[in-house]
Amino acid sequence: MAELQVVGKRLQLVDSNEKIMGTAVFGTDIVLPGMLHGKILRSPHAHARILHINTERAKRVPGVRAVVTAADAPPTRFGLSIRDERFFAIDEAHYIGDEVAGVVAGDEDTAEEASRLIEVEYEPLPAIFDPIEAMKPDAPLARRDTAGNVCKHLEITRGDVERGFQDSAVVHEELYSLGHQYQAYIEPIATAAEWTNGRLTLWAPHQAPRTQLKVMCEAFDIPSGAFRLIQTYIGGGFGGKNNMHLCPLVALLAKKAGAPVRVVLTREEDFQASMPSVPMHIRLKMGAGDDGTILAKDVYIIADNGAFTASASGVITVAAMRVDALYRFKNVHVVGDLVYTNKVSTSAFRGFGNTQMHFAVESMMDTLAERLGVDPIEIRLRNATQKGDVTAHGWVIGSCELSEAIRKVVQVSEWKRKRGPGRLKGRGIGIACGMHISGSAAATPDGPGSSAQVRVHEDGSVYVVSSEGDIGQGAKTVFAQIAAEVLGVPYENVHVSQLDTDVSNFGVGAIGSHVTTMGGHGIRAAAVAARGRLIQAASDRWGCGEREVRLIQGKLVNSVSEEAMEIGEAASHYVNMTGGSRLLGEGHFRAEGISAPDKDAYGNVSLGYSYAAHIAEVEIDLETGLISLVRMVAAHDSGQVINPMFAEGQVEGGILQGMGMALSEQCVFKDGRIQNPNFTNYRVPTAMDYPEIEVHFVGKPDPNGPFGAKSIAEVSIVPVAPAIANAVYDAIGVRFTSLPITPQRILEALKAKDREVKGAEAELG
Amino acid sequence: MAELQVVGKRLQLVDSNEKIMGTAVFGTDIVLPGMLHGKILRSPHAHARILHINTERAKRVPGVRAVVTAADAPPTRFGLSIRDERFFAIDEAHYIGDEVAGVVAGDEDTAEEASRLIEVEYEPLPAIFDPIEAMKPDAPLARRDTAGNVCKHLEITRGDVERGFQDSAVVHEELYSLGHQYQAYIEPIATAAEWTNGRLTLWAPHQAPRTQLKVMCEAFDIPSGAFRLIQTYIGGGFGGKNNMHLCPLVALLAKKAGAPVRVVLTREEDFQASMPSVPMHIRLKMGAGDDGTILAKDVYIIADNGAFTASASGVITVAAMRVDALYRFKNVHVVGDLVYTNKVSTSAFRGFGNTQMHFAVESMMDTLAERLGVDPIEIRLRNATQKGDVTAHGWVIGSCELSEAIRKVVQVSEWKRKRGPGRLKGRGIGIACGMHISGSAAATPDGPGSSAQVRVHEDGSVYVVSSEGDIGQGAKTVFAQIAAEVLGVPYENVHVSQLDTDVSNFGVGAIGSHVTTMGGHGIRAAAVAARGRLIQAASDRWGCGEREVRLIQGKLVNSVSEEAMEIGEAASHYVNMTGGSRLLGEGHFRAEGISAPDKDAYGNVSLGYSYAAHIAEVEIDLETGLISLVRMVAAHDSGQVINPMFAEGQVEGGILQGMGMALSEQCVFKDGRIQNPNFTNYRVPTAMDYPEIEVHFVGKPDPNGPFGAKSIAEVSIVPVAPAIANAVYDAIGVRFTSLPITPQRILEALKAKDREVKGAEAELG
DSSP: OOOOSSTTSOOOOTTHHHHHHTOOOBGGGOOOTTOEEEEEEEOSSSSEEEEEEEOHHHHTSTTEEEEEEGGGSOOOOBOSSSOOBOSSOOSEEOSTTOEEEEEEESSHHHHHHHHHTOEEEEEEOOOOOOHHHHTSTTOOOSSTTSSSSEEEEEEEEESOHHHHHHHOSEEEEEEEEEOOOOOOOSSOOEEEEEEETTEEEEEEOOSOHHHHHHHHHHHHTOOGGGEEEEEOBOSOOTTTTSSOTHHHHHHHHHHHHTSOEEEEOOHHHHHHHSOOBOOEEEEEEEEEOTTSOEEEEEEEEEEEEESOOTTHHHHHHHHHHGGGGTBOOOSEEEEEEEEEOSSOOOBOOTTTTHHHHHHHHHHHHHHHHHHHTOOHHHHHHHHBOOTTOBOTTOOBOSOOOHHHHHHHHHHHHTHHHHHSTTOOTTEEEEEEEEEEESSOGGGOTTOOEEEEEEEEOTTSOEEEEESSOOSSSSHHHHHHHHHHHHHTOOGGGEEEOOOBTTTSOOOOOSSTTOIIIIIHHHHHHHHHHHHHHHHHHHHHHHTSOGGGEEEETTEEEETTTOOEEEHHHHHHHHHHHTTSOOEEEEEEEEOSSOOOOOTTSOSOOOSOEEEEEEEEEEEEOTTTOOEEEEEEEEEEEOBSOSOHHHHHHHHHHHHHHHHHHHHTOOOOEETTEESOOSTTTSOOOOGGGOOEEEEEEOOOOOSSSGGGBOOOTTTTTTTHHHHHHHHHHHHHSOOOOBSOOOHHHHHHHHHHHHHHHHHHHHHHO | OOOOSSTTSOOOOTTHHHHHHTOOOBGGGOOOTTOEEEEEEEOSSSSEEEEEEEOHHHHTSTTEEEEEEGGGSOOOOBOSSSOOBOSSOOSEEOSTTOEEEEEEESSHHHHHHHHHTOEEEEEEOOOOOOHHHHTSTTOOOSSTTSSSSEEEEEEEEESOHHHHHHHOSEEEEEEEEEOOOOOOOSSOOEEEEEEETTEEEEEEOOSOHHHHHHHHHHHHTOOGGGEEEEEOBOSOOTTTTSSOTHHHHHHHHHHHHTSOEEEEOOHHHHHHHSOOBOOEEEEEEEEEOTTSOEEEEEEEEEEEEESOOTTHHHHHHHHHHGGGGTBOOOSEEEEEEEEEOSSOOOBOOTTTTHHHHHHHHHHHHHHHHHHHTOOHHHHHHHHBOOTTOBOTTOOBOSOOOHHHHHHHHHHHHTHHHHHSTTOOTTEEEEEEEEEEESSOGGGOTTOOEEEEEEEEOTTSOEEEEESSOOSSSSHHHHHHHHHHHHHTOOGGGEEEOOOBTTTSOOOOOSSTTOIIIIIHHHHHHHHHHHHHHHHHHHHHHHTSOGGGEEEETTEEEETTTOOEEEHHHHHHHHHHHTTSOOEEEEEEEEOOSOOOOOTTSOSOOOSOEEEEEEEEEEEEOTTTOOEEEEEEEEEEEOBSOSOHHHHHHHHHHHHHHHHHHHHTOOOOEETTEESOOSTTTSOOOOGGGOOEEEEEEOOOOOSSSGGGBOOOTTTTTTTHHHHHHHHHHHHHSOOOOBSOOOHHHHHHHHHHHHHHHHHHHHHHO
16 A cells, blocks of 8 residues: 555644634524424323323414324334334333423524423323342333333353353452433534425434434335425533434424424533443453463343433443454353333443443453452463454454554553552552444444545645544544545545435435444545546546546546546546546445354454554542542554544544543432433543543554545543542442442542451451 | 436426415525515716715614615725625716615515605716717716726637638628517516524525625625525526626615614616616628628627626627537627716627627628528538537537528428518518527636535435525426436425525526536535445445446335335435434536637637527518517427426427517617617516427537536527528518517518618609
């Protein structure tokens, strides 16, 4: 491969200007000609029968254009995995925040005022909030339309787990528990919809076009061609905008009002009715040989689905399996239950279940290392996956620099000096590793891949149209870099469009770390196709064979006559050659060698596997329990990094979000109601909490990624929480098996430990 | 050719629902996130030096975001033919309505209020309004930045005109005069603009994308790739929205305000500052042999350009030449002068100069017939162009049913009975013929043609993206019919997008009757390409050769195994085959055998030539002069008509607009100011004036048009005014050589004739 000119460079965001100047149009900014505003009325009950809804007073409010309830909605059920969603509550509300009615008016205030005049008669029903309780035989049903509260059960076995435990020198078992983490995007969920001749157009800050396509077509019983999604700028998603239940509701409001309608959730609504991470209780049992080789792993997961399933079904599957590609686990057994409760639905969150399970396994690795008297570094290096491995689930590891990442963070963090007995009181250092996929074949069972178009305008500027969108992670920039690299044009001359599914198609979207890797291949293929047409145009102009024309550094060169032509000139000639068609390169990428898992959940699911090792240093005030993440050293194998500046940004963001998960973020429930649905009481890390962060990239080009790239966005959060928990253990000798590790919990743990020590001393005394 | 299934059928408009329900978004409806509103301050002087502009008071109005004058504008000159336009008046205002400044504010009222606070100090300069006066050597300059008032002079000679006149049995000479006809579209001119990263997007009800591209790139000195046009629905154009001077102004306002800006003209502004038809004085001399064969034609045109040129330069050329393809004129000589005056700029109007010259020539044909004692039908049949002719200017007539059209209207109108001496008093019947092109190679000198895309969605619906837009004439419907015909799918399953030049390209637009004919070819080619990909997908699915797959009545059929597949299924398979690319057929059509005229204005310029014959019956109240068009019988050769319902609608519209030209419509000027800039005083025909109209199509499929189609939109107005004038002559024996023929003029003419008759009687007496 020739030396890269644009890929791998620290280039600025193609859309930084719009973002800085405030002209970028986010979901909350959308206005449309004749647009009306909607407001949703939500259930104040966690579980209640709806006896009667009276909308008459609401309808009489001047300016109200429509009041919509389940009675006005199609009778369809829809959903991403399980069809357990419906438009508005039918007969029964399933959680506090469940949508009972919608109002459309000329402005938001009128819609809200009218929504308060809707009279709903409820009969409260027994509610169930704890998934463990919900699994008991005599538990009340969270939804009376299901046979039981377990909505998904899974079991996977590889190798011989019993034998593995028998062969182990140590076996340890522990229960780890993770709660609801809210995605905490800056922009709340917002959607605008319009119907034209039976076709629906949706404007939304949506992460995953194909996901919403499925849901909308099911919901309205319309064919796929009747739905168009125009992606707005997205003020953060982190999995929370993969499947917006608001979309079908707004589309229904628009249909009933006969006009475009927009709804923007308030922050409180967004907390109460979006889909935070899937809480899990993970009972993990692992055994290791004398040398630290992990010989068996047995897991039982109970996951809290909330009221509707959405992606939680996929999340529990990922939690069950993905970590087995981090280490050379051979004997594994996992059972999982996803359980309905009368709480907010849970779904995708950056890491998609991988974060939860990595917290358990990477905590366990330290525990096993301690019991074996092995260094935590040592046990990880011994088990680390290597390039060329085929994992227990059949994943083919095309490249893997996990060991190198571990060695890098150990060296940079001065692990050996800091871990030693001479460390400062209250200071601790901990390591954790993580891995993630680069696009999932499970998301595209019929054909994993991507598509794009690259147009070359008559002035030589390049216009990239992808079926994949940018959710703020810098995808447009990455696409511009790839197109610029292939065509040899200045990066500044490449423009990237917003996603419009009528122009391209429904891409998979920003799920499964798909966009740069799978999506990048489509861009590359489209740029190559555009190059072919430029050469065709130049050869037509020169009257020579196409083989004589080369594209060298953005110029077309006739290798015989040595004439040269700007690409804009060739693009102009192409327009004339074709009677007015702008030069269009179509790119198709069909990933070979990967496929959706088979019925036994076996098969190579992703284009590439990214790895990371993080070392966290924490400082704990032993008097107050206050904890600070002081420093995080991260080493990542993301293959060839397309733009190191953004990749660093992703890692930094992942560390901050993982730090929130570890130390402060959790939705607090009381009787099914979130008690902290705002940024005052739900504490995300701020600039004040920012640790020293060092990011190193240790990857080599992956054989399967575009220009050798692998993913970065999700893997960056995966090791963070366990690295911090391991550092906390190093600092104070307390093993936290649930999160967040708040100062109050630290203080309580220190006091308990103190009592324990004193008790032991007394006993000894 | 197999029998047509969709083409040729009377199908309803694809966008009738949006239009009826009021959801179609026109230029005046556009709203954009963060959009501001602009207002233009205009000169009250026909010609004045601008000594000073003080914008301070305007800038201090709360809510004002920008006040813009020439001082803030790029120094560039721009223009469609002659670069004589600029943003705002620099030092000098050229007509009443000339743009002096622009204001941007949060709402229109504030912008208007602030615009009134701009203080402009003018020094009036001598103004010139009459183009004949303006040509005199001592005439004042209409613009002090030109060397003289003539901005274009043309002269074309074919054959031997002197010899032709010598050989003639009769020679007649006459001066015909035509004034300003306003396009009278329902929607006034409106534009919204936004700049993003140096790229400009314009939303406008614009007829001619490529035309505006040229102007915008010149005006802002930006490359073509930096300009994007999104065409809104268009509330009528008729040539008046071919080149909107408002576009660069609004783009400048948006640039200065740093936000999207929209400007909507008031009706008065639209009258005073848009571009009505080009007024012409036509001195026409024609000679004919005994049998009525026209042997020579000599023309001198003086055309009133107004302040800026725009398309008037093309209009005078068309007026000079096009009629020579109606009849077999061999010896022709024409001289033309296009002259600046201090009046509103003039430009394209349905017929594009052809209307003006047809009025002259078709009036003259009747005069010559009378002088020769030949029936007006006879002289036309004798000279009518025939299929296979190559005209004096080198136009190759692929199909021509003019003679058949004449015979048809003669028969249907009962010409022979009504023209005879037994007719009712005050009733008259007159014939005129007309022809027009089907797209002009002059508009695309580098390569006449068109391009389009046809997508097949996974549900089998078809989505058509053309580089050509719909201006309300039904282009979307025609495109849908063509795509449905090729793919064999139900017409209702075809959707057609609004034009977005970032998705397709800058089409030529609705000028030169281009869209159905040239544009239709692109659609057809794209549908054929989509069909090819459907076959490719089906053969991949079946594992058979592509030759074995046929597309029969919207289904893919394996001719060997006799399996069948819906096209949606093939389209889905294509998506999977390609990793997510929706099936896209790209269509290119490059017209062969036509080209822009050479330096002698010679060459075959169009894909096809449409012909029409109209017979008008008028009734005149001899007491009051009131005139009614009672009946119009029209026969058209537009080749294969794609949708007879809309073609009839076009002809009916053309007849109404031609009737306005003939009987009531004219801008009345006083000292350079239009006295009737509103629909109260500028009288367009209304439903009350609607005559009995009969439309017949007599064409045969043209060898060059898509499915044999030729144009219809413009030719439909061409014969109207002369047919009416000829009927008036038949009714009262008065030859009107200027328009409109108002009751007042009829009454005056009748009185004068009466005096003349009485005088002659007295003389004889």
